Amino acid sequence: MAFPTTERERERRRIVIMCLPFFVLATFAGFVPLIVMARMSLSAENLENAGWSFAAWEALVTEPVYREIAWNTLWFATAATVVSVALGVVISHVLEKYSLPFENVLVAVVSFPIALPGIVVAFMAIVLLGRQGLVTNAVAVFTGSSAIDLASATSVFGLFLGYVYSLVPRATMVLRGTYAEVDTRAEEAARSLGATPFETFYHVTLPEIRPGIVAAFILTFRSALAIFGTVLILQALAVVTLRIDYEIGVGFNTQIAGAIGLVYALFLIAFTFVGLRFVSNKTVEI
Amino acid sequence: MTDYYTDSKAEAETGSKELRSGTESKWTSARRSASERIGRPTLVWIVYLVVAILVVPILMTFISSFASTATGVLPRGFVTFEHWRHVLGFGDYGVRANAIPGLTFSVLVATGGMILNVIIGIPIAYALSRYDFAAHNWVNTLAILPIVPGVILGIAFLRTYPDYRGSALVLIVGYCLLKSPYMVLTVQSSFQSIDIVKLEESARSLGASWPRAFLTIIVPHAKRGILAGCIITWTLAAAEFNFTYMVHTGDPEPFSMFLFRNISNAPYLQSAAAISIYFSIVVCAILILQLLGNRGFTTLNDDR
Amino acid sequence: MSTVRLESIRKVYGEEVAVDGVDLEIRDGETLGIVGPSGCGKTTTLRTIAGFETPTDGRVTFDGTDVTHVPPEKRNVGLVFQSYALFETKTVRKNVTFGLKMRDVSKTERRKRADELLELLDIADLADRNPATLSGGQQQRVGLARALAIEPHVLLLDEPMTGLDAELKLRLRDEIGSLLDELDVTALYVTHDQEEAMAMCDRIAVLNDGRVEQVGTAESIYRQPTNEFVATFVGTSNLLTGVARDDRIDLGFTELADDMRTTGEVTVAARPEDFSLGGPVDATVLETTYLGQRKDLQVELPDGSTITMQVDGDADYRAGDVVGVEIDPENVQIFPTGIRERTTALL
Numbered sequence: 001m002a003f004p005t006t007e008r009e010r011e012r013r014r015i016v017i018m019c020l021p022f023f024v025l026a027t028f029a030g031f032v033p034l035i036v037m038a039r040m041s042l043s044a045e046n047l048e049n050a051g052w053s054f055a056a057w058e059a060l061v062t063e064p065v066y067r068e069i070a071w072n073t074l075w076f077a078t079a080a081t082v083v084s085v086a087l088g089v090v091i092s093h094v095l096e097k098y099s100l101p102f103e104n105v106l107v108a109v110v111s112f113p114i115a116l117p118g119i120v121v122a123f124m125a126i127v128l129l130g131r132q133g134l135v136t137n138a139v140a141v142f143t144g145s146s147a148i149d150l151a152s153a154t155s156v157f158g159l160f161l162g163y164v165y166s167l168v169p170r171a172t173m174v175l176r177g178t179y180a181e182v183d184t185r186a187e188e189a190a191r192s193l194g195a196t197p198f199e200t201f202y203h204v205t206l207p208e209i210r211p212g213i214v215a216a217f218i219l220t221f222r223s224a225l226a227i228f229g230t231v232l233i234l235q236a237l238a239v240v241t242l243r244i245d246y247e248i249g250v251g252f253n254t255q256i257a258g259a260i261g262l263v264y265a266l267f268l269i270a271f272t273f274v275g276l277r278f279v280s281n282k283t284v285e286i
Numbered sequence: 287m288t289d290y291y292t293d294s295k296a297e298a299e300t301g302s303k304e305l306r307s308g309t310e311s312k313w314t315s316a317r318r319s320a321s322e323r324i325g326r327p328t329l330v331w332i333v334y335l336v337v338a339i340l341v342v343p344i345l346m347t348f349i350s351s352f353a354s355t356a357t358g359v360l361p362r363g364f365v366t367f368e369h370w371r372h373v374l375g376f377g378d379y380g381v382r383a384n385a386i387p388g389l390t391f392s393v394l395v396a397t398g399g400m401i402l403n404v405i406i407g408i409p410i411a412y413a414l415s416r417y418d419f420a421a422h423n424w425v426n427t428l429a430i431l432p433i434v435p436g437v438i439l440g441i442a443f444l445r446t447y448p449d450y451r452g453s454a455l456v457l458i459v460g461y462c463l464l465k466s467p468y469m470v471l472t473v474q475s476s477f478q479s480i481d482i483v484k485l486e487e488s489a490r491s492l493g494a495s496w497p498r499a500f501l502t503i504i505v506p507h508a509k510r511g512i513l514a515g516c517i518i519t520w521t522l523a524a525a526e527f528n529f530t531y532m533v534h535t536g537d538p539e540p541f542s543m544f545l546f547r548n549i550s551n552a553p554y555l556q557s558a559a560a561i562s563i564y565f566s567i568v569v570c571a572i573l574i575l576q577l578l579g580n581r582g583f584t585t586l587n588d589d590r
Numbered sequence: 591m592s593t594v595r596l597e598s599i600r601k602v603y604g605e606e607v608a609v610d611g612v613d614l615e616i617r618d619g620e621t622l623g624i625v626g627p628s629g630c631g632k633t634t635t636l637r638t639i640a641g642f643e644t645p646t647d648g649r650v651t652f653d654g655t656d657v658t659h660v661p662p663e664k665r666n667v668g669l670v671f672q673s674y675a676l677f678e679t680k681t682v683r684k685n686v687t688f689g690l691k692m693r694d695v696s697k698t699e700r701r702k703r704a705d706e707l708l709e710l711l712d713i714a715d716l717a718d719r720n721p722a723t724l725s726g727g728q729q730q731r732v733g734l735a736r737a738l739a740i741e742p743h744v745l746l747l748d749e750p751m752t753g754l755d756a757e758l759k760l761r762l763r764d765e766i767g768s769l770l771d772e773l774d775v776t777a778l779y780v781t782h783d784q785e786e787a788m789a790m791c792d793r794i795a796v797l798n799d800g801r802v803e804q805v806g807t808a809e810s811i812y813r814q815p816t817n818e819f820v821a822t823f824v825g826t827s828n829l830l831t832g833v834a835r836d837d838r839i840d841l842g843f844t845e846l847a848d849d850m851r852t853t854g855e856v857t858v859a860a861r862p863e864d865f866s867l868g869g870p871v872d873a874t875v876l877e878t879t880y881l882g883q884r885k886d887l888q889v890e891l892p893d894g895s896t897i898t899m900q901v902d903g904d905a906d907y908r909a910g911d912v913v914g915v916e917i918d919p920e921n922v923q924i925f926p927t928g929i930r931e932r933t934t935a936l937l
Contacts (some may be wrong), residue, residue: 006644007641010532015419029460030463032446037438065297111572112340127343132359140340168336180586197321199321226435226436226437228527258441258442261442269433276427481673484671488663488677489688491668493666496661510687
């Protein structure tokens, strides 16, 4: 390979050269830290990697609190993902099929929260559902109850809104990419054969966007699992990311934090690769 | 709203509406189906509701940042720039409320991450768009999806590179890896809109070596995607919180930590002003992205 | 300009054989056309000459020099694509001077040469435009000027006219044809359109299934196809089966003289114009197709086989009419049956 003579060999060398910078970064910023974190979970000391101990993993398996956290994380992320993807389908359908006024602005507005860090999203939830929140006070006016009792920003409901706020834009953008490639002629053919809009959607559009829905689900679920800032501010539910912060912050249990982190990272990687087996890579766009 | 009940754009063009409104026959009915009468307006109202939930708190926050009191439901006492002056460091009180040093630091670090992303992102996006090879799908998945969440990467960094905790280098490298999918996707989207194989072959047949063909022909053809990728990765890195929270030392204090401190501790109006600084950055980013053909803060390019 | 030779080129991708032993010569100054069905290996052959594919076996030589392993950028080969592949980040003039810049030709010289070529191709007024703003025909001229600017050993044209509208195609065909003659360019013209190849090329190679079936002038390929594939791929041929014995061929409904002295089963290829009316064989008209100047008749011969023949456009025949048919023995081609198996498997 040092002095390639065929075009195929030159091409192989180019592929390696072009992928190399990314893999150097991924190695030093991704793989090596993950391995060190795995070692960290097995360390006997909490301030440095020294000695060997399975204590952290034992705690993870035996203490019920970790099972509860895993359950919290999974159901909450799944619920938020399902709602977000459903709303994403509706939004991308409406944007693609109906001519709404100011469509460009709508797309920009829907995409805006992708740029917001989780802590800002938490603030948005407070603006809507906090004690001075718009929704809280609107409900208070109609029901006559006190706004302070109605405030739900720091409840599970408030956190759910925060999750959906972050996830709807992501789900929508993936689905918008899928919708752009739907063959409108097939839909027109269905309509001209007498199908109602709903029948057309169910029999023609839905099968075409199904890979996009799967891709949106995978990406959105991944994003949901990675949310930290929102839950750090609202503190409504003990999920994995919050627990990791707690392990570090209270008692500096780096071994347990490392073990949770490793399980989480491996789960995410496995989930992604298994999930993506069902869809082509082309549908994965953010 | 006059065309509210007409059907989809596509259908309006084909004129199948006329077909339905024509003479009644066994198969022709003048009645609209339930999904047309109810389904469509319902969907449109869901979209408006979601858009309202997304946009109202943003506008509310931005507007509040110019109000002088917020004791009631709606902020009152417009227009004051006091909170903006305060968070931007021109106020009379505590220097710690000043966003400028943090913002400067974050701008520099985000720019570093963006440049690093150009260096690693364009080549791999090219390799993935141009060539087919054995592990193509695996490499693609790795490149377009962040490997691990920021919080976990942060913890791993703390133990792996303890001496560099909170340093600009660690932040640049971390931001680059966490945001690289956006660069890879936008550049890939650009490459897919042009015939890179034929362009490269033309340039090479004319005598350009392969590196020269790549740098002088291929890269300039993808400049819109590259610019879009730069803007997205930069904006996201400028306010990255999860990773920053884990690795930062507080000196200098990154912008996202400044936001965090404001959101968790400061008075409502001051938080609103601090967040509005970032809103302004995002609005600028979206406007530039629109000029480049991306309709919103997304890697999708509508021009292809 | 040079003579390009391909010597027993084979190209294998994994299991699939794309090119299977191609020997071809593009003579100095000639335009050689390659025609063939899709997947026949014509594009692979072109890319092998350009250097984008290294053959699994065989050699490529330019004027006797082996270039098989020379990378594309060092071959001095001009390429014109169907999709033009112009550099849209550069002006038309910069597109044309790009190759010269790579050869470190001085700026004034580059400009002079580019302007000459643009003048020659009648697009001098577009020099400062962005190629993206030009029409398809204009873009193709720019592509041609860009490839010619480097004075290539050989100019490779890969379906350059596909995608242009019919009228423009005809005009550009004549223009480019005479330009290639005038500049004495050695060129390889790959196309799926045989009519285009006949109009533009000095010689034509018919490729099928990775092999060269026949090389020759347009006339020899049309009039003296050497096998069934060429006979049916180039133009229309009626294939009739017959039995050869002594020096005659029995077609069932008529007999032909055969000076080749073949024996056994043979296939006879006859063009629609090789049949005429007023002959002794009674045939039934099945279908007529009016094509203006001429009319195509599908007729059924007494032995049950169906042929296509041409008559004058004004001739009044309808389905069901019985006509007398005659075959002109001068122009028919006779091949031993059997070659057909390989060729038709692909059609």
